[in-house]
Amino acid sequence: MGNDAAIAAILDTVRRIPAGRVTSYGEVAARAGLKGRARMVGRVLGLAPDDDPVPWFRVLKSDGRIAFPVGSDAFKEQAKRLRKEGVKVSRDGRVDLAAFGWSHEQSLDELLWGSG
DNA sequence: AGCGTGACAAGGT
DNA sequence: GACCTTGCCACGC
Structure with a gap:
């Protein structure tokens, strides 16, 4: 795969991440x-x-964890945007992937209350 | 061409 | 957890 195709594939993939979820x-x-x-x-x-x-x-x-240094402008911006969509971000930039990870396809409610 | 650097990852100490 | 090493690859020098 060439570079341009790789870039397009990456952007397409990132656009498919649902709001309120995160991935690596x-x-x-x-x-x-x-x-x-x-x-x-x-x-x-x-x-x-x-x-x-x-x-x-x-x-x-x-x-x-958020990739940017804790406290940097980029870090704060990312945490802010995630929280705005309901993602819980700790002060040091940690997100619970079990709860908010993409392709876990499990809601936080299910996680807390259990599915059955 | 070689080398360091970086919004990374996985495995080991 | 904090580091370190190795694998990865694009870029700028």
């Missing part, structure tokens, strides 16, 4: 057919222009 750079790469190229995902999101809006803030590190 690695998972985006894998779903885009670019397993092992998580670093490229971060790079592409960083370059993504405003003309081509993508929900970059729904992408976290594999451990569920």
